[in-house]
Amino acid sequence: MESIIEVRNIKKTYKKRKSKEIITAVNDISFTVNKGEILGLLGPNGAGKTTTIKLICGLLIPDSGFIKVNGIDTQEKRLHALRHISAVLEGNRNLYWRLTVRENLEYFAGNRGKSRKEVALEIDDLLEKFRLKEKEKELVNRLSRGMQQKLAIAVAMLADSEVILLDEPTLGLDVETGYEVREMLQDIVKNYNRTIIISSHDMDVIQNLCERTVIINHGEIVTNDKVDNLLRLFDVRAYTITLDGFLSEHQQQLLLQKFPQLEYIPDTIQSTLKVDLTKSEEIYDLFDVLKLEHTPVESIDKKTVNFEEVFMKIVKGEKQYAMV
Amino acid sequence: MQWFNLFNANIRKEYIELKRYLPNTLAMLFTFYFVFLGMFFGIQVIGDPSVQDINTQYAIVNYVFWFLTIMVIQDIGWQVINEGMRDTLEQLSMSPMGIWKIMTTRLLATTLLNFIIVVFLLFLSMLTTGQWLNIDVGTLLPILLLTLISMFGIGFIIAGISIVLKQVQAFLQILQFILAGLTFVPLTVAPFLAFFPFVKGVDLVRSVMIDGVTLSQIQATDWAILSVNAVVYFVLGLFIFLYCERFAMKRGLLAHY
Ligand SMILES: Nc1ncnc2c1ncn2[C@@H]1O[C@H](COP(=O)(O)OP(=O)(O)O)[C@@H](O)[C@H]1O
Ligand SMILES: [Mg+2]
Secondary structure (H helix, E strand, O other): OOEEEEEEEEEEEEEOOOOOOEEEEEEEEEEEEEOOOEEEEEOOOOOOHHHHHHHHOOOOOOOEEEEEEOOEEOOOOHHHHHOOEEEEOOOOOOOOOOOEHHHHHHHHHHHOOOOHHHHHHHHHHHHHHOOOHHHOOOEHHHOOHHHHHHHHHHHHHHOOOOEEEEEOOOOOOOHHHHHHHHHHHHHHHHHOOOEEEEEEOOHHHHHHHOOEEEEEEOOEEEEEEEHHHHHHHHHHHEEEEEEOOOOOHHHHHHHHHHOOOOEEEOOOOOEEEEEEOOOOOHHHHHHHHHHHOOOOEEEEEEOOOOHHHHHHHHHOOOHHHHOO | OHHHHHHHHHHHHHHHHHHHOHHHHHHHHHHHHHHHHHHHHHHHHHOOHHHHHHHHHHHHHHHHHHHHHHHHHHHHHHHHHHHHHOOOHHHHHOOOOOHHHHHHHHHHHHHHHHHHHHHHHHHHHHHHHOOOOOOOHHHHHHHHHHHHHHHHHHHHHHHHHHHHHOOOHHHHHHHHHHHHHHHHOOOOOOHHHHHOOOHHHHHHHHHHHOOOOOHHHOOHHHHHHHHHHHHHHHHHHHHHHHHHHHHHHHHOOOOOO
16 A cells, blocks of 8 residues: 655654753654555653654654655655645644634635635535534634534645644543544545544544554554554453462462463452463463362453553553564 | 735735724724824923924824834734734644745735724824825835835744744833834934834835925935845845744744643
Protein backbone atom coordinates (compact mmCIF):
# COMPACT_ATOMS: atom_id res chain seq x y z
CA MET A 1 0.00 0.00 0.00
CA GLU A 2 1.07 3.50 -0.76
CA SER A 3 2.02 5.63 2.20
CA ILE A 4 0.79 9.22 2.42
CA ILE A 5 2.41 10.30 5.67
CA GLU A 6 5.98 9.55 6.52
CA VAL A 7 7.35 10.49 9.91
CA ARG A 8 11.10 9.92 10.18
CA ASN A 9 13.23 10.14 13.30
CA ILE A 10 11.35 13.08 14.69
CA LYS A 11 12.57 14.60 17.90
CA LYS A 12 11.04 17.56 19.70
CA THR A 13 12.09 19.20 22.93
CA TYR A 14 10.52 22.10 24.76
CA LYS A 15 12.27 24.52 27.01
CA LYS A 16 10.18 25.43 30.02
CA ARG A 17 9.72 29.17 30.27
CA LYS A 18 10.54 29.70 33.88
CA SER A 19 12.77 26.87 34.98
CA LYS A 20 14.55 26.57 31.59
CA GLU A 21 14.23 22.84 32.10
CA ILE A 22 14.31 20.87 28.86
CA ILE A 23 11.48 18.42 28.21
CA THR A 24 11.76 15.81 25.51
CA ALA A 25 8.18 15.51 24.28
CA VAL A 26 8.89 13.26 21.31
CA ASN A 27 12.05 11.25 21.00
CA ASP A 28 13.15 9.83 17.67
CA ILE A 29 9.87 8.43 16.46
CA SER A 30 9.20 7.05 12.99
CA PHE A 31 6.07 5.65 11.40
CA THR A 32 4.13 5.80 8.18
CA VAL A 33 0.44 6.01 7.42
CA ASN A 34 -1.03 4.48 4.31
CA LYS A 35 -3.51 6.12 1.99
CA GLY A 36 -7.04 5.67 3.28
CA GLU A 37 -5.91 4.23 6.57
CA ILE A 38 -7.25 5.14 9.99
CA LEU A 39 -4.40 5.23 12.44
CA GLY A 40 -4.83 5.51 16.16
CA LEU A 41 -2.25 7.37 18.17
CA LEU A 42 -2.64 6.04 21.65
CA GLY A 43 -0.88 7.00 24.83
CA PRO A 44 -1.43 8.27 28.35
CA ASN A 45 -1.45 11.97 29.18
CA GLY A 46 1.83 13.66 28.43
CA ALA A 47 2.97 10.85 26.14
CA GLY A 48 3.56 13.23 23.24
CA LYS A 49 0.44 12.71 21.12
CA THR A 50 -0.45 16.36 20.70
CA THR A 51 3.15 17.21 19.95
CA THR A 52 3.26 14.51 17.26
CA ILE A 53 0.03 15.78 15.70
CA LYS A 54 1.23 19.37 15.70
CA LEU A 55 4.52 18.34 14.14
CA ILE A 56 2.61 16.70 11.30
CA CYS A 57 0.42 19.80 10.80
CA GLY A 58 3.50 21.98 10.60
CA LEU A 59 2.58 23.90 13.74
CA LEU A 60 5.81 22.83 15.35
CA ILE A 61 9.24 22.56 13.80
CA PRO A 62 11.08 19.40 14.89
CA ASP A 63 14.56 19.55 16.39
CA SER A 64 15.60 16.82 13.99
CA GLY A 65 14.06 14.41 11.54
CA PHE A 66 11.52 15.10 8.83
CA ILE A 67 7.88 14.58 7.93
CA LYS A 68 6.50 14.13 4.46
CA VAL A 69 2.88 14.43 3.47
CA ASN A 70 2.13 13.19 0.00
CA GLY A 71 5.86 13.27 -0.57
CA ILE A 72 6.09 16.94 0.36
CA ASP A 73 8.49 17.84 3.12
CA THR A 74 6.56 19.81 5.75
CA GLN A 75 9.55 21.95 6.58
CA GLU A 76 10.86 22.70 3.11
CA LYS A 77 7.45 23.40 1.60
CA ARG A 78 5.27 24.02 4.58
CA LEU A 79 2.40 25.86 2.92
CA HIS A 80 2.35 23.43 0.04
CA ALA A 81 2.12 20.49 2.43
CA LEU A 82 -0.66 22.20 4.37
CA ARG A 83 -2.94 21.93 1.37
CA HIS A 84 -3.13 18.22 2.04
CA ILE A 85 -3.80 18.49 5.77
CA SER A 86 -6.55 19.67 8.03
CA ALA A 87 -6.88 19.12 11.74
CA VAL A 88 -9.12 19.40 14.73
CA LEU A 89 -6.82 20.23 17.58
CA GLU A 90 -7.22 19.37 21.22
CA GLY A 91 -9.83 21.31 23.18
CA ASN A 92 -12.84 23.25 22.03
CA ARG A 93 -11.26 26.27 20.49
CA ASN A 94 -11.02 25.39 16.86
CA LEU A 95 -13.88 27.74 16.03
CA TYR A 96 -14.91 31.38 16.25
CA TRP A 97 -17.45 31.59 19.00
CA ARG A 98 -18.82 34.91 17.85
CA LEU A 99 -19.69 33.59 14.41
CA THR A 100 -22.55 31.30 13.54
CA VAL A 101 -22.20 27.67 12.47
CA ARG A 102 -22.43 28.49 8.80
CA GLU A 103 -20.22 31.56 9.07
CA ASN A 104 -17.51 29.43 10.62
CA LEU A 105 -17.60 26.97 7.76
CA GLU A 106 -17.55 29.79 5.23
CA TYR A 107 -14.79 31.66 7.00
CA PHE A 108 -12.42 28.72 7.20
CA ALA A 109 -13.10 27.81 3.57
CA GLY A 110 -12.26 31.42 2.70
CA ASN A 111 -8.99 31.10 4.57
CA ARG A 112 -8.10 28.28 2.23
CA GLY A 113 -8.83 30.53 -0.72
CA LYS A 114 -12.33 29.30 -1.55
CA SER A 115 -15.35 31.51 -2.21
CA ARG A 116 -18.65 31.18 -0.38
CA LYS A 117 -20.40 30.19 -3.58
CA GLU A 118 -17.91 27.46 -4.29
CA VAL A 119 -18.56 25.72 -0.99
CA ALA A 120 -22.25 26.48 -0.50
CA LEU A 121 -23.49 23.07 -1.61
CA GLU A 122 -20.81 21.21 0.21
CA ILE A 123 -21.66 23.10 3.39
CA ASP A 124 -25.34 22.16 3.01
CA ASP A 125 -24.29 18.55 2.64
CA LEU A 126 -22.09 18.56 5.70
CA LEU A 127 -24.68 20.34 7.83
CA GLU A 128 -27.25 17.78 6.78
CA LYS A 129 -24.96 14.87 7.39
CA PHE A 130 -23.77 16.00 10.81
CA ARG A 131 -27.27 17.04 11.88
CA LEU A 132 -26.35 20.67 12.31
CA LYS A 133 -28.75 22.06 9.74
CA GLU A 134 -31.24 23.54 12.22
CA LYS A 135 -28.36 25.16 14.04
CA GLU A 136 -26.75 26.79 11.04
CA LYS A 137 -27.65 30.33 12.15
CA GLU A 138 -26.81 29.71 15.80
CA LEU A 139 -23.77 31.38 17.32
CA VAL A 140 -21.12 28.83 18.18
CA ASN A 141 -20.91 29.95 21.81
CA ARG A 142 -24.51 28.82 22.24
CA LEU A 143 -23.84 25.29 21.01
CA SER A 144 -23.23 22.33 23.28
CA ARG A 145 -19.70 21.05 23.52
CA GLY A 146 -20.61 18.05 21.37
CA MET A 147 -22.11 20.19 18.64
CA GLN A 148 -19.03 22.38 18.65
CA GLN A 149 -16.88 19.32 18.22
CA LYS A 150 -19.03 18.09 15.33
CA LEU A 151 -18.77 21.48 13.69
CA ALA A 152 -15.01 21.51 14.13
CA ILE A 153 -14.85 18.14 12.38
CA ALA A 154 -17.11 19.46 9.62
CA VAL A 155 -14.76 22.41 9.15
CA ALA A 156 -11.87 19.98 8.79
CA MET A 157 -13.85 17.95 6.27
CA LEU A 158 -14.65 21.03 4.22
CA ALA A 159 -10.95 21.68 3.73
CA ASP A 160 -11.00 18.84 1.20
CA SER A 161 -7.63 17.62 2.35
CA GLU A 162 -6.62 13.98 1.96
CA VAL A 163 -5.36 13.86 5.51
CA ILE A 164 -7.36 14.72 8.60
CA LEU A 165 -5.81 14.80 12.05
CA LEU A 166 -7.99 14.61 15.13
CA ASP A 167 -6.46 15.25 18.51
CA GLU A 168 -8.54 13.71 21.31
CA PRO A 169 -11.83 14.18 19.45
CA THR A 170 -13.99 12.82 22.29
CA LEU A 171 -12.15 14.37 25.21
CA GLY A 172 -14.45 16.28 27.56
CA LEU A 173 -17.65 14.99 25.99
CA ASP A 174 -20.29 13.20 28.00
CA VAL A 175 -20.83 9.52 27.22
CA GLU A 176 -23.74 10.08 24.87
CA THR A 177 -22.18 12.87 22.84
CA GLY A 178 -18.92 11.01 22.77
CA TYR A 179 -20.76 8.09 21.26
CA GLU A 180 -22.41 10.36 18.70
CA VAL A 181 -19.11 11.87 17.65
CA ARG A 182 -17.70 8.37 17.35
CA GLU A 183 -20.54 7.35 15.07
CA MET A 184 -19.93 10.40 12.99
CA LEU A 185 -16.26 9.51 12.69
CA GLN A 186 -17.18 5.96 11.72
CA ASP A 187 -19.35 7.39 8.99
CA ILE A 188 -16.49 9.52 7.71
CA VAL A 189 -14.19 6.54 7.78
CA LYS A 190 -16.63 4.47 5.75
CA ASN A 191 -17.99 6.99 3.30
CA TYR A 192 -15.24 9.45 2.62
CA ASN A 193 -11.93 8.40 1.28
CA ARG A 194 -9.68 10.16 3.74
CA THR A 195 -6.59 9.25 5.64
CA ILE A 196 -7.17 9.87 9.31
CA ILE A 197 -5.01 9.98 12.41
CA ILE A 198 -6.90 9.96 15.67
CA SER A 199 -5.09 10.54 18.90
CA SER A 200 -6.66 9.48 22.14
CA HIS A 201 -5.92 8.19 25.57
CA ASP A 202 -9.26 6.38 25.41
CA MET A 203 -8.71 2.85 24.11
CA ASP A 204 -12.39 2.43 23.29
CA VAL A 205 -12.18 5.18 20.71
CA ILE A 206 -9.15 3.62 19.10
CA GLN A 207 -10.51 0.07 19.25
CA ASN A 208 -13.73 1.18 17.59
CA LEU A 209 -12.37 3.39 14.88
CA CYS A 210 -8.86 2.39 13.98
CA GLU A 211 -7.29 -0.45 12.09
CA ARG A 212 -3.83 0.12 13.37
CA THR A 213 -2.42 1.84 16.37
CA VAL A 214 0.85 3.45 17.25
CA ILE A 215 1.19 3.44 20.99
CA ILE A 216 3.49 6.04 22.46
CA ASN A 217 4.68 6.58 25.96
CA HIS A 218 7.21 9.10 27.23
CA GLY A 219 7.68 10.33 23.68
CA GLU A 220 8.69 6.96 22.28
CA ILE A 221 6.86 4.42 20.19
CA VAL A 222 6.15 1.36 22.26
CA THR A 223 4.31 -0.55 19.63
CA ASN A 224 2.99 -0.15 16.13
CA ASP A 225 0.58 -2.88 15.09
CA LYS A 226 -2.90 -3.77 13.94
CA VAL A 227 -5.39 -3.41 16.76
CA ASP A 228 -6.59 -6.98 16.10
CA ASN A 229 -3.09 -8.37 16.35
CA LEU A 230 -2.52 -6.74 19.69
CA LEU A 231 -5.72 -8.15 21.07
CA ARG A 232 -4.96 -11.63 19.76
CA LEU A 233 -1.47 -11.50 21.14
CA PHE A 234 -2.74 -10.97 24.63
CA ASP A 235 -5.76 -13.07 24.24
CA VAL A 236 -3.67 -16.18 23.70
CA ARG A 237 -1.31 -15.75 26.54
CA ALA A 238 -3.27 -14.51 29.47
CA TYR A 239 -4.45 -17.45 31.62
CA THR A 240 -6.47 -17.68 34.78
CA ILE A 241 -6.16 -21.01 36.56
CA THR A 242 -8.56 -21.89 39.32
CA LEU A 243 -7.26 -24.30 41.95
CA ASP A 244 -9.12 -26.41 44.40
CA GLY A 245 -7.08 -25.65 47.52
CA PHE A 246 -3.82 -23.87 48.22
CA LEU A 247 -0.30 -23.85 46.89
CA SER A 248 2.48 -24.77 49.24
CA GLU A 249 5.24 -22.32 50.08
CA HIS A 250 7.59 -24.37 47.96
CA GLN A 251 5.30 -24.30 44.95
CA GLN A 252 4.82 -20.57 45.28
CA GLN A 253 8.55 -20.01 45.36
CA LEU A 254 9.13 -22.15 42.31
CA LEU A 255 6.38 -20.43 40.36
CA LEU A 256 7.58 -16.97 41.23
CA GLN A 257 11.07 -17.87 40.14
CA LYS A 258 9.79 -18.93 36.78
CA PHE A 259 7.03 -16.35 36.36
CA PRO A 260 7.90 -13.15 38.23
CA GLN A 261 4.67 -11.47 37.17
CA LEU A 262 2.45 -14.30 38.34
CA GLU A 263 -0.41 -13.32 40.56
CA TYR A 264 -1.54 -15.77 43.25
CA ILE A 265 -4.80 -15.13 45.06
CA PRO A 266 -5.28 -17.72 47.81
CA ASP A 267 -8.79 -18.39 49.03
CA THR A 268 -10.31 -20.98 51.34
CA ILE A 269 -12.64 -22.29 48.66
CA GLN A 270 -10.85 -21.69 45.40
CA SER A 271 -7.49 -20.05 44.82
CA THR A 272 -6.63 -18.40 41.56
CA LEU A 273 -3.45 -18.05 39.58
CA LYS A 274 -3.16 -15.35 36.99
CA VAL A 275 -0.29 -15.52 34.60
CA ASP A 276 0.73 -14.07 31.27
CA LEU A 277 2.92 -16.38 29.28
CA THR A 278 5.56 -15.29 26.83
CA LYS A 279 5.31 -18.63 25.03
CA SER A 280 2.37 -20.97 25.13
CA GLU A 281 4.60 -23.95 26.00
CA GLU A 282 5.40 -22.38 29.33
CA ILE A 283 2.09 -23.67 30.59
CA TYR A 284 3.74 -27.09 30.91
CA ASP A 285 6.31 -25.68 33.33
CA LEU A 286 3.47 -24.32 35.36
CA PHE A 287 1.74 -27.67 35.45
CA ASP A 288 4.93 -29.40 36.47
CA VAL A 289 4.93 -27.28 39.60
CA LEU A 290 1.28 -28.04 40.29
CA LYS A 291 1.91 -31.73 39.77
CA LEU A 292 4.58 -31.77 42.50
CA GLU A 293 1.89 -31.71 45.16
CA HIS A 294 -0.97 -32.97 43.02
CA THR A 295 -2.78 -29.68 43.39
CA PRO A 296 -6.26 -30.17 41.90
CA VAL A 297 -7.02 -27.90 38.97
CA GLU A 298 -10.63 -26.76 38.78
CA SER A 299 -10.52 -24.82 35.54
CA ILE A 300 -8.28 -23.07 33.08
CA ASP A 301 -9.45 -19.90 31.43
CA LYS A 302 -7.87 -18.00 28.69
CA LYS A 303 -8.47 -14.55 30.00
CA THR A 304 -10.32 -12.30 27.56
CA VAL A 305 -8.41 -9.09 27.62
CA ASN A 306 -9.83 -5.86 26.42
CA PHE A 307 -7.80 -3.29 24.68
CA GLU A 308 -7.45 -1.26 27.82
CA GLU A 309 -5.54 -3.99 29.58
CA VAL A 310 -3.33 -4.50 26.56
CA PHE A 311 -2.65 -0.84 26.56
CA MET A 312 -1.87 -0.66 30.24
CA LYS A 313 0.54 -3.57 29.96
CA ILE A 314 2.32 -2.07 27.01
CA VAL A 315 2.54 1.30 28.65
CA LYS A 316 3.86 -0.23 31.85
CA GLY A 317 6.78 -1.41 29.80
CA GLU A 318 6.01 -5.05 29.36
CA LYS A 319 7.60 -4.67 26.01
CA GLN A 320 8.30 -8.29 25.35
CA TYR A 321 4.65 -8.82 24.53
CA ALA A 322 4.54 -6.28 21.83
CA MET A 323 7.86 -6.92 20.21
CA VAL A 324 7.11 -10.27 18.64
CA MET B 1 -8.64 34.76 -7.07
CA GLN B 2 -7.53 32.98 -3.93
CA TRP B 3 -6.37 36.31 -2.53
CA PHE B 4 -9.71 37.80 -3.35
CA ASN B 5 -11.62 35.01 -1.62
CA LEU B 6 -9.32 35.30 1.35
CA PHE B 7 -9.91 39.03 1.50
CA ASN B 8 -13.62 38.57 1.12
CA ALA B 9 -13.82 36.06 3.95
CA ASN B 10 -11.83 38.25 6.30
CA ILE B 11 -13.58 41.52 5.59
CA ARG B 12 -16.85 39.69 6.06
CA LYS B 13 -15.73 38.33 9.41
CA GLU B 14 -14.55 41.74 10.61
CA TYR B 15 -17.77 43.36 9.45
CA ILE B 16 -20.00 40.74 11.06
CA GLU B 17 -18.21 41.07 14.37
CA LEU B 18 -18.29 44.84 14.25
CA LYS B 19 -22.02 44.76 13.57
CA ARG B 20 -22.83 41.98 16.00
CA TYR B 21 -20.96 43.74 18.75
CA LEU B 22 -22.34 47.15 17.86
CA PRO B 23 -22.45 48.34 21.50
CA ASN B 24 -18.66 47.92 21.65
CA THR B 25 -18.24 49.87 18.45
CA LEU B 26 -20.57 52.61 19.63
CA ALA B 27 -18.89 52.85 23.01
CA MET B 28 -15.59 53.33 21.21
CA LEU B 29 -17.06 56.14 19.09
CA PHE B 30 -18.58 57.86 22.10
CA THR B 31 -15.32 57.70 24.02
CA PHE B 32 -13.57 59.22 21.07
CA TYR B 33 -16.10 61.97 20.76
CA PHE B 34 -16.19 62.91 24.43
CA VAL B 35 -12.42 63.09 24.72
CA PHE B 36 -12.48 65.29 21.67
CA LEU B 37 -15.12 67.57 23.19
CA GLY B 38 -12.97 67.87 26.31
CA MET B 39 -10.02 68.89 24.20
CA PHE B 40 -12.08 71.36 22.21
CA PHE B 41 -13.45 73.10 25.27
CA GLY B 42 -10.02 73.10 26.85
CA ILE B 43 -8.78 75.09 23.87
CA GLN B 44 -11.75 77.46 24.13
CA VAL B 45 -11.35 78.07 27.84
CA ILE B 46 -7.64 78.18 28.56
CA GLY B 47 -6.11 78.63 25.10
CA ASP B 48 -4.86 81.88 23.61
CA PRO B 49 -7.91 83.34 21.75
CA SER B 50 -5.80 84.67 18.86
CA VAL B 51 -4.70 81.13 17.84
CA GLN B 52 -7.85 79.33 18.93
CA ASP B 53 -8.97 78.44 15.43
CA ILE B 54 -5.65 77.08 14.31
CA ASN B 55 -5.27 75.16 17.55
CA THR B 56 -8.65 73.59 17.06
CA GLN B 57 -7.73 72.60 13.53
CA TYR B 58 -4.53 70.99 14.75
CA ALA B 59 -6.45 69.21 17.45
CA ILE B 60 -8.88 67.76 14.93
CA VAL B 61 -6.28 66.52 12.48
CA ASN B 62 -3.92 65.18 15.13
CA TYR B 63 -6.59 63.49 17.14
CA VAL B 64 -8.32 61.87 14.19
CA PHE B 65 -5.02 60.73 12.78
CA TRP B 66 -3.94 59.36 16.13
CA PHE B 67 -7.12 57.34 16.28
CA LEU B 68 -6.44 55.90 12.83
CA THR B 69 -2.84 55.14 13.79
CA ILE B 70 -3.83 53.23 16.90
CA MET B 71 -6.44 51.28 14.99
CA VAL B 72 -4.12 50.27 12.21
CA ILE B 73 -0.85 49.73 14.06
CA GLN B 74 -2.29 47.77 16.94
CA ASP B 75 -4.84 45.85 14.97
CA ILE B 76 -2.96 42.66 14.14
CA GLY B 77 -1.18 42.80 17.47
CA TRP B 78 -4.56 42.55 19.19
CA GLN B 79 -5.74 40.01 16.63
CA VAL B 80 -2.80 37.78 17.45
CA ILE B 81 -3.32 38.19 21.20
CA ASN B 82 -7.04 37.43 20.97
CA GLU B 83 -6.61 34.49 18.63
CA GLY B 84 -3.86 33.19 20.86
CA MET B 85 -6.06 33.38 23.94
CA ARG B 86 -8.91 31.66 22.16
CA ASP B 87 -6.60 29.08 20.63
CA THR B 88 -7.72 29.81 17.09
CA LEU B 89 -4.27 31.06 16.12
CA GLU B 90 -3.18 27.52 15.36
CA GLN B 91 -6.08 26.94 12.99
CA LEU B 92 -5.10 30.13 11.19
CA SER B 93 -1.47 29.04 11.02
CA MET B 94 -2.59 25.89 9.28
CA SER B 95 -4.05 27.73 6.34
CA PRO B 96 -2.08 26.90 3.19
CA MET B 97 -2.29 30.58 2.33
CA GLY B 98 0.03 31.45 5.22
CA ILE B 99 -0.89 33.39 8.31
CA TRP B 100 0.73 36.61 7.10
CA LYS B 101 -1.62 36.71 4.13
CA ILE B 102 -4.61 36.22 6.38
CA MET B 103 -3.35 38.97 8.64
CA THR B 104 -2.73 41.28 5.68
CA THR B 105 -6.27 40.84 4.43
CA ARG B 106 -7.61 41.37 7.93
CA LEU B 107 -5.53 44.49 8.19
CA LEU B 108 -6.90 45.75 4.89
CA ALA B 109 -10.39 44.89 6.03
CA THR B 110 -10.15 46.63 9.40
CA THR B 111 -8.38 49.60 7.86
CA LEU B 112 -11.18 49.97 5.36
CA LEU B 113 -13.86 49.66 8.02
CA ASN B 114 -12.02 51.93 10.44
CA PHE B 115 -11.42 54.41 7.71
CA ILE B 116 -15.14 54.85 7.28
CA ILE B 117 -15.43 55.41 11.01
CA VAL B 118 -12.56 57.90 10.95
CA VAL B 119 -14.10 59.91 8.14
CA PHE B 120 -17.33 59.99 10.10
CA LEU B 121 -15.50 61.17 13.21
CA LEU B 122 -13.67 63.78 11.20
CA PHE B 123 -16.89 65.30 9.92
CA LEU B 124 -18.45 65.07 13.36
CA SER B 125 -15.50 66.99 14.82
CA MET B 126 -15.65 69.61 12.10
CA LEU B 127 -19.37 69.99 12.59
CA THR B 128 -18.97 70.37 16.35
CA THR B 129 -16.28 73.01 16.09
CA GLY B 130 -17.40 74.76 12.97
CA GLN B 131 -13.85 74.51 11.66
CA TRP B 132 -14.02 73.21 8.10
CA LEU B 133 -10.75 71.72 6.95
CA ASN B 134 -9.51 71.34 3.43
CA ILE B 135 -10.52 67.80 2.37
CA ASP B 136 -8.59 67.49 -0.88
CA VAL B 137 -9.17 63.80 -1.59
CA GLY B 138 -6.87 63.63 -4.62
CA THR B 139 -3.93 64.84 -2.55
CA LEU B 140 -4.77 63.12 0.70
CA LEU B 141 -5.34 59.68 -0.76
CA PRO B 142 -1.84 58.95 -2.09
CA ILE B 143 -0.29 60.36 1.09
CA LEU B 144 -2.53 58.22 3.26
CA LEU B 145 -1.97 55.13 1.17
CA LEU B 146 1.80 55.31 1.48
CA THR B 147 1.58 56.18 5.16
CA LEU B 148 -0.76 53.27 5.83
CA ILE B 149 1.64 50.84 4.21
CA SER B 150 4.40 51.85 6.58
CA MET B 151 1.94 51.53 9.47
CA PHE B 152 1.12 48.00 8.32
CA GLY B 153 4.81 47.22 8.64
CA ILE B 154 4.85 48.42 12.25
CA GLY B 155 1.67 46.45 12.82
CA PHE B 156 3.44 43.29 11.68
CA ILE B 157 6.38 43.94 13.99
CA ILE B 158 4.02 44.31 16.93
CA ALA B 159 2.09 41.20 15.91
CA GLY B 160 5.32 39.22 15.67
CA ILE B 161 6.38 40.34 19.13
CA SER B 162 2.93 39.44 20.44
CA ILE B 163 3.21 35.88 19.11
CA VAL B 164 6.48 35.35 20.92
CA LEU B 165 5.97 37.29 24.13
CA LYS B 166 2.19 36.89 24.64
CA GLN B 167 1.85 39.30 27.56
CA VAL B 168 2.08 42.52 25.60
CA GLN B 169 -1.18 44.21 26.62
CA ALA B 170 0.65 46.63 28.91
CA PHE B 171 3.10 47.42 26.15
CA LEU B 172 0.25 48.15 23.75
CA GLN B 173 -1.24 50.59 26.26
CA ILE B 174 2.05 52.47 26.52
CA LEU B 175 2.43 52.35 22.76
CA GLN B 176 -0.73 54.44 22.38
CA PHE B 177 1.02 57.31 24.13
CA ILE B 178 4.14 56.95 22.07
CA LEU B 179 1.97 57.08 18.98
CA ALA B 180 0.23 60.16 20.37
CA GLY B 181 3.58 61.80 20.88
CA LEU B 182 4.64 61.03 17.33
CA THR B 183 1.36 62.28 15.89
CA PHE B 184 1.17 65.49 17.89
CA VAL B 185 4.79 66.62 17.64
CA PRO B 186 5.38 68.84 14.60
CA LEU B 187 8.21 67.74 12.32
CA THR B 188 9.93 71.11 12.61
CA VAL B 189 10.75 70.30 16.23
CA ALA B 190 12.57 67.09 15.36
CA PRO B 191 13.25 66.74 11.61
CA PHE B 192 14.80 63.27 11.91
CA LEU B 193 11.37 61.94 12.88
CA ALA B 194 10.52 62.09 9.17
CA PHE B 195 12.07 58.64 8.94
CA PHE B 196 9.74 57.28 11.56
CA PRO B 197 6.97 55.27 9.99
CA PHE B 198 4.12 57.76 9.80
CA VAL B 199 5.35 61.12 11.09
CA LYS B 200 6.07 62.47 7.61
CA GLY B 201 2.64 61.34 6.52
CA VAL B 202 0.75 63.12 9.27
CA ASP B 203 2.87 66.21 8.70
CA LEU B 204 1.84 66.29 5.05
CA VAL B 205 -1.77 65.60 5.95
CA ARG B 206 -1.65 68.62 8.26
CA SER B 207 -0.24 70.85 5.58
CA VAL B 208 -2.93 69.73 3.14
CA MET B 209 -5.86 69.93 5.51
CA ILE B 210 -4.86 73.04 7.42
CA ASP B 211 -2.63 75.06 5.10
CA GLY B 212 -4.33 74.00 1.88
CA VAL B 213 -1.22 72.60 0.20
CA THR B 214 -2.07 70.92 -3.14
CA LEU B 215 -0.72 67.83 -4.86
CA SER B 216 1.63 69.76 -7.15
CA GLN B 217 3.08 71.72 -4.23
CA ILE B 218 4.34 68.64 -2.45
CA GLN B 219 8.08 68.17 -2.97
CA ALA B 220 9.55 65.15 -4.72
CA THR B 221 11.71 64.54 -1.66
CA ASP B 222 8.57 64.30 0.44
CA TRP B 223 7.15 61.65 -1.87
CA ALA B 224 10.50 59.89 -1.83
CA ILE B 225 10.58 59.80 1.97
CA LEU B 226 7.01 58.53 2.10
CA SER B 227 7.69 55.82 -0.46
CA VAL B 228 10.95 54.69 1.07
CA ASN B 229 9.30 54.55 4.49
CA ALA B 230 6.43 52.54 3.07
CA VAL B 231 8.65 49.95 1.40
CA VAL B 232 11.26 49.68 4.15
CA TYR B 233 8.83 49.41 7.05
CA PHE B 234 6.52 47.00 5.31
CA VAL B 235 9.30 44.66 4.22
CA LEU B 236 11.02 44.90 7.57
CA GLY B 237 7.73 44.29 9.36
CA LEU B 238 6.93 41.24 7.30
CA PHE B 239 10.42 39.87 7.75
CA ILE B 240 10.27 40.24 11.52
CA PHE B 241 6.79 38.75 11.63
CA LEU B 242 7.82 35.67 9.63
CA TYR B 243 10.89 35.28 11.80
CA CYS B 244 8.77 35.43 14.95
CA GLU B 245 6.32 32.92 13.52
CA ARG B 246 9.16 30.48 12.85
CA PHE B 247 10.58 31.08 16.28
CA ALA B 248 7.16 30.36 17.79
CA MET B 249 6.91 27.11 15.82
CA LYS B 250 10.30 26.04 17.10
CA ARG B 251 9.47 26.82 20.70
CA GLY B 252 5.86 25.70 20.68
CA LEU B 253 4.53 29.17 21.39
CA LEU B 254 1.60 29.26 18.99
CA ALA B 255 -0.72 27.64 21.49
CA HIS B 256 -1.54 28.84 24.93
CA TYR B 257 0.42 26.28 26.85
N1 LIG C 1 4.33 24.18 24.45
C1 LIG C 1 4.91 23.40 25.39
N2 LIG C 1 5.88 23.89 26.18
C2 LIG C 1 6.48 23.12 27.11
N3 LIG C 1 6.20 21.82 27.32
C3 LIG C 1 5.23 21.25 26.57
C4 LIG C 1 4.54 22.00 25.57
N4 LIG C 1 3.63 21.18 24.98
C5 LIG C 1 3.77 19.98 25.59
N5 LIG C 1 4.72 20.00 26.55
C6 LIG C 1 5.17 18.84 27.37
O1 LIG C 1 5.55 17.83 26.46
C7 LIG C 1 5.09 16.56 26.89
C8 LIG C 1 4.19 15.94 25.85
O2 LIG C 1 3.01 16.68 25.77
P1 LIG C 1 1.83 16.39 24.74
O3 LIG C 1 2.40 16.22 23.39
O4 LIG C 1 0.82 17.45 24.92
O5 LIG C 1 1.27 15.00 25.26
P2 LIG C 1 -0.17 14.31 25.10
O6 LIG C 1 -0.90 15.05 24.03
O7 LIG C 1 0.12 12.91 24.76
O8 LIG C 1 -0.85 14.45 26.41
C9 LIG C 1 4.41 16.79 28.22
O9 LIG C 1 5.35 16.51 29.23
C10 LIG C 1 4.06 18.24 28.21
O10 LIG C 1 4.08 18.75 29.51
MG1 LIG D 1 -2.71 15.94 24.08
